[in-house]
Every structure is written in structure tokens, then in C-alpha cells.
Amino acid sequence: MSRPKNQNYKCHGSSKGKEREGEWDFYWCDVSWLRENFDHTYMDDHVRINHFRNHYELTRKNYMVKNLKRFRRQLEREAGKLEAAKCDFFPKTFEMPCEYHLFVEEFRKHPGITWIMKPVARSQGKGIFLFRRLKDIMDWRKGTAGKKFASLEAQPARAPTATVNPSGTHDTRSSDDQKDELPVENYVAQRYIENPYLIGGRKFDLRVYVLVMSYLPLRAWLYRDGFARFSNTRFTLTSIDDQYVHLTNVAVQKTSPDYHPKKGCKWMLQRFRQYLASKHSPQAVEALFSEIDNIFIKSLQSVQKVIISDKHCFELYGYDILIDQDLKPWLLEVNASPSLTASSQEDYELKTCLLEDTLHVVDMEARLTGKEKRVGGFDLMWNDGPVSREEGAPDLPGMGNFVTNTHLGCVNDRKNQLQQLFRSLQVQKKASS
């Protein structure tokens, strides 16, 4: 019953898919299957599955915001304002409809700026729109979420923890929802970043892949490759209705009248990094990439205690990052099921190598020793603490020459590295047997 991506299994040497019903060792499932079956599926020790039970704590926009805000408060208490400021990579977000009043307060404080409304659980750019006036969302309220807003406005403003369980986690179906007849969709209103970094006059965002092998302790790997997705039209704040200008998802861009499939509108991260290096000082580029590392770590740490840790689970996340004109990175969202369909030859190669390396790290065949800092295109970014780039050096961040073991956008000679790695593992095995 295993349903992995076909091309992936064909090129990966050892296939562990079984034909018999109910028997599988490795399952690349989608989230709907997970939701329905995970809780009552027994898994042997060696079995692996590609999602965590409650991954939505990180991937649903409203939950992620809550977790991040809570983590930030905790950091401020424990380590001070400076440390907590490192969590300021998420634009101000308010959950709708429960934080509507807080949102209006913030809205009135900054008149004239643009906000973006996003549905929490949809992908590929569906349902998103921009607005500048409260009147614009008044009209939207009359639609799907209208009833809910009306009911909320009747009550006095309450703390938004009304639907949260004491343990701090969320159920996918809260008791509130069951009361309404209309299926209400949760939205978030987020401050729109009005000064994105533009290349050739176009807006873009970065798609980066992070593989989390476990949350307790937190072990996360960063893939060296990724890409920058460009919007097809030139960025301007005058036309906020033009979806094609502002939304960079490839799915949206594919429907733009300007879209030529041959163009692809993607740059590999190496090219992006080179471009930045020829326009800005090496220090500025280094600083940007280490801030991006910080986004991954802090976001994962914020849900570390909340995610149901299970040794069978691992997850490959697709992070969407936006850079603004001051070279500050912002987190747009995290995807638990990043698209693995390819839009071009380059794209196809990136995604097949990504999947291959994921399987190498998951290591069904138990070839790795567990001490590796690099497997193919993945670099071990966090191992219950920061990981140093130096070979054999103790991972102590306090030391002066500590350089983190991340190489985003750098050369990816994965084939060579894999060859060397497996050869040395074989030698080790022979020596010990």
C-alpha cells in the first residue's frame, strides 16, 4: 500500500515497497491519509513515514503565528529583549476572525499601509487578496465568514485563547466550528511587505528545503539547493488587485497571460546568491544568509515542544522566504507538502536529487553512523544545538571561529560527496566486522 513518488523509487537503489495490503516500511503519504489513519496504525520500529502527526502547528499560518508569539515571549523572559528580537522575522499577523479587534487597533495605528489576507490552510496562492481600507474587508465579510464576524462583533472583545486546549495544542476541529452551519474558513491578516527586494523590477520569493528528522531532540538538515520564484509582472504598489504582480507562487504565475512555459520564471539559488554577491559586499550576503538560518532554527524551536514527537516520523518542509530591500529576510510560510512536480529540466533535477538525498538521510538501510554532518546536498544544520562547519571541531558556538554548517546557495557536489561517504562507510563496516 505504499505510494511513494514513482520516479523516486525507480532511481533509488533499494526499494522497500511491499505489495501486500497494509504492509509497508516506508510511506510517502499525503496529509489527508495521515489525518485519517495515523492514530490507529501500528508501526514497527524501523518503519518511516514522512509527516509528523500535528505538523500543522508549523504549517498552518495561524498556528505558526501563535506558536512563534508564545516562543518569543518565553525567550524574552529567559534571555532578554535582544534574543527575543531574533524572532521578528514574521510580519505582524492577526488571526481572523478571533483577533479582529486587535487587528483593527493595529490597522488604525498605521493608516495607509497595505495588508494581505490569506486563508490559513490553502496553498498555491488560492484565496489571497490585498487590501488597504477596512471597507475592503467589510465587503469580504459579507461573504463566507460574514456570519462568524457578526457573532463576534456582538460579544465583547475576548482573549484569543478561547479555542485553545489547556495543553496549548489545537485540535483540527474546534468546538466552535461544530456550532456553525456554514463551514467557516480561518484567515490571517498580515502586514504586507511593501519594499521587497526586486530583481529586474520583479518581486520574487525563495523556496528552501529543510528536513527535520526529529523534534526531541531537534535535528534538522538544510538542503543546499532551492530556487527563487519570480512574479511575471513588474512590482508596483498601485495595482494591488493584480494577483500576478504580488503573488509569486508558480501555480498563480502559470495562469498569468504573460506566462510562457519555456520561461519557467525560476532561478536556482546558486544564481541568486551569485547575483547578490556581485551587487552587495560579501559581509552583507553572509549576514543575510545567517539571518535566514536563524529563521529556520527559531521557527522549529517554537514548535519543538508542541509537535508530537514520534521516532517514525520525519518531515521535509518547504520554507517560503521573502527578502526586503534592506536585505532582511521574512518568513512567509512553511509547507509540509512542498510541490514536487517539476516545471523545467533544472527543476526536475533539483527535485529528484532532493528526494534521493532525503531517502539517504532517512537511511532505511541503516548505512550511516549518525555522526555525519553532510549527506549529499543536505547539511546538518541543527543537532540539539548549533553545528559547526569545521570537521571534528567541537560544536561550541561561543568560540571565536564558529561558522555554522549551512551552505545555502553554495556549490552542491552531491554526487562526489555521496560516493566518498558510502565508500568510507563500507570501509568502516569491513574494518569492524
Place this chain on the structure above:
Amino acid sequence: MLQEESDLSLIIAQIVQKLKGSSLYAQLERQAWASLQRPEIRLESLKEDIKEFFKISGWEKKLQNAVYSELNVYPLPSHPAAPPEHLKEPLVYMRKAQGSWEKRILKSLNSMCTELSIPLARKRPVGQQKELLNKWNEMGTDEPDLSLFRPVYAPKDFLEVLINLRNPNYENGDSLSFRTHLGLIQVPLKVKDIPELKECFVELGLNTGQLGIDDSTQVPPELFENEHVRIGQKVLAEQDSAAAQQYIRQGSPTALRAELWALILNISSQPEDILYYEQLKTNVIQHDLLVDSLIYKDVKLTASNDDYYFVFEDYLYQVLLCFSRDTSVLGHFAYNSASPPKSYIRGKLGLEEYAVFYPPNGVIPFHGFSMYVAPLCFLYHEPYKLYQTFREMYVRFFFRLHSISSHPSGIVSLCLLFETLLQTYLPQLFYHLREIGAQPLRISFKWMVRAFSGYLATDQLLLLWDRILGYNSLEILAVLAAAVFAFRAVNLMEVTSLAAAEAVLADLSTLKVMPLLQIFLFATVT
């Protein structure tokens, strides 16, 4: 001795003549006047004091750079009795060939014009002018109907012309003999062989550090890269063109490249230059040229479809449209074998008083022309800087790639150099390809005409263009083309048709330029 002295004084006189008309002269004058206020300038030793002041304040350096730039660009004066055509091109048969090629291009342009009944130039109505001004930064969003326009010519048409070039004084005979060339080019020009190339490109040798080789991940940066970057920063601090040109032969660090190129090409961003660019922009808005549609079409066909450069589409329009109105480009025709095409005001055909150069800069774009600009977008952000760099690169180097001349960096010499290298050092491969009807030049011509833009990965291309600037010569393009063939020789020996050979050489994007060059020049047994 006397001859050299008179040559030198001739050169000096020429350079002084040229610089007198430049803005640098006006600036130096102003500076000299202003310096009279300074306490160290005394009336008795006025000349020496002002010279000293120039030295300290860096103006002498600027003058030095300007002189160096002139020496690089302008050919040395030949015999005083030689007519100006000789400066353009000394060989008569080449001049004639270029002349007839130009006639053909102009005829093609005129016939397209009559067919589509579009004037070569017209003034834009005010409404359209406003529209264009608004859209200036996003001209790529325009989708005019360009289906009826065809590029005036493509590189392969030009190749046919070159293949038919013959020196009437050189009797080849109709039958094949040891004197006929086995390749496509049949003119006897002097080209360098590998020992001479080794001497010329000595800094690319195995014992010298290179960016593109010695900055790879396996090599610790302390060995070469760090020191090289430090020297680069020093060169930039000194603002010395000649030093920069020498330095860049080993490659330019990514972060320093934009400034280094500006220094070597002696581009300064004075307010006058920005104003000049704005003036060109106004010209574009006021008048519509037929050439504009050709430019649009070219960008849409080439750069917009390129995976790397599609992002820069808007910049390409901004640069190329202004370029075609820039009459200062006409200056380069003094040493270009080509001549700017002439057109006549409507109804006044043949009357010299009504002749104008068309397009105003005298350069008719061909298919792929926009690829000369695209890699530069990686370096420069401001349109006027991008524009200046492109213009300098064009009048120093790129024009030689599409005009018929005997210059060692001209496309004819490059083709011959390529073929000779291949024949001499890879005779088996050359013979095999010739036998199956896949003359190597047919494949490599398009690479050389475009200076490999669009064929190599951008970072590799920029490393290659570093060397073009460093050596002030395009010969490296021919060497690289031969090196690519050498690299893929094993596969090429197995193909049996031109199409298959093209397929083997279709994708160059994974090639590393510097190792290929080094191996071909310095590590092959000759």
C-alpha cells in the same frame, strides 16, 4: 631612433587632440583654476606646483587612465600618407566585402520597410509619448505585434559571406592542394599558434593562480583567493586603469567586478553622463524608429526565453533603444571597417545634404544582438551605468564580431584561428567532422559571434569576459571554442552527422571555462 621618436610624437599629438575635446579636459582646467586659491601654489613655479597638486589629488591618475584608455582603443597611426580608410581596414578586398555586405543589409531593411509600409523613423504623437514615458520601466509588458518583422540577418547568413571571402591576390587554385585551407575560411591571415598564444596569455599558465580554478571549494582560500581579493581592493583604491587591466587577467572577485570593469573601461559617472543618458531617453520617447521593432523582436526571441536572463528584459529595452539613438557611437567607425548606413529624407534620395545616418548610431542589430547586454545586467543596476558599460564594451570589442576586417580580434581572424588550432592540434577530429559534413566552424561560429553569451553559465561567462578586458583582445574566444571541441572530442569522434555533432555541443552550460583554457593551452602535448 628618429622614426620611433616621430611616431611617438604623432601618437602624443593624436591623443592630446582627442582628450582636448573630452569632459576630462574641462574638469582639469577647472581644477587648475580652483587650485590657484591654495597656499602651496606660487606664481614663480606655477607649472610645477599645479602638476604636483594634480599628482596628490588623484587627477593625474585620472589623466593617466584616460590616456591608457585611448591607447587601448585607437590603433596606432600608420604611415602619414595613408588615407583614413586604412585606419578602418588596410586590405582593399576586405573593405570591398564589408561594403557589399552592408549594401545587402540596408537593402533588406529598406525592403522590409516598404513591404510593411512603416517609415524608418517617425515622430511619436504626444499621447503615445506620454504612454511610453509611463511604461519606461516595464516595456517588457508591451506585446506589440511583431509577427511581420524579421531580424535583418542572423549569424549564419554572415558566416556564408565570410566563407566566400577571397583574396584576389592569392591564388588558391580550384583543386585541393596543400595550400588550400581545409576549413571554411579561405583567406590567408596571420593567426597565432599555441606557442605564441602561450606567450600572449602567460598569466593563464599552470603556475599562476586563477579565479575560476583556484577558488574552487577544494582549494583553501589562503592559497590564492584571499590574497587576490586583497590586491583587487588595493587596485580599486589606487584607481589605476592599467593595474586593473593587469590584475583582471587572473579573474575578478565577484564583489569587485562591477567597479573593476568600470575602471578598466574608464567609465566615470559624472552628472554629464547621467544627463546624456536622459537625453537619449527623451529621444527614444519622441521618435519611433523601425529599428526599435527589430530590437523588441530580438529581445523577445532571445533574452526573454533564456532561463537566466529573462528577469532583465526591461533593462535590455532601456539600454538598446537608447543605444540606437546615440550618435557618439559614430566615433568608432573611424577604426571599424564598417560604415554607418545612410538614409535619405523622404523624397530627397541621393541628395547628400539630406542624408542621415540610420539608425542614428549606425549599428543595425541582428538576431542575438541583445545578448551582448544581458550578462552586464548582472553587474549594474542603474540604467545609465549599464548603458555606459555596454557602449564601451561595444565600441572596444563587440563591433569586431560582426564586421569584416583583418584585425587579429576581428571575426574573420577568430574563425581562422579556431580552424587552424583545431586542424593543427586535433587533426583526426577535424578530418572526421569534415568528412561527415559537420565543419566545426558551422557549430562554433554562433558562440564566437555572441562572445559565448547565452551559451555558458553566467559566472563562467563573466570570468571569460574578465580575460577579454584583461588582454584587450577577443582571441580567447577562438581558443575557448577549440578547447570545447577538444573536451568533447571523444563523443564527437563517434557522431555521423552534423545534427548529431550539434547535439553533442548543444549544452555548454556545465562547462568550466578556465580549466578548459588552461588544459588546451598549457597541458596538451603539442
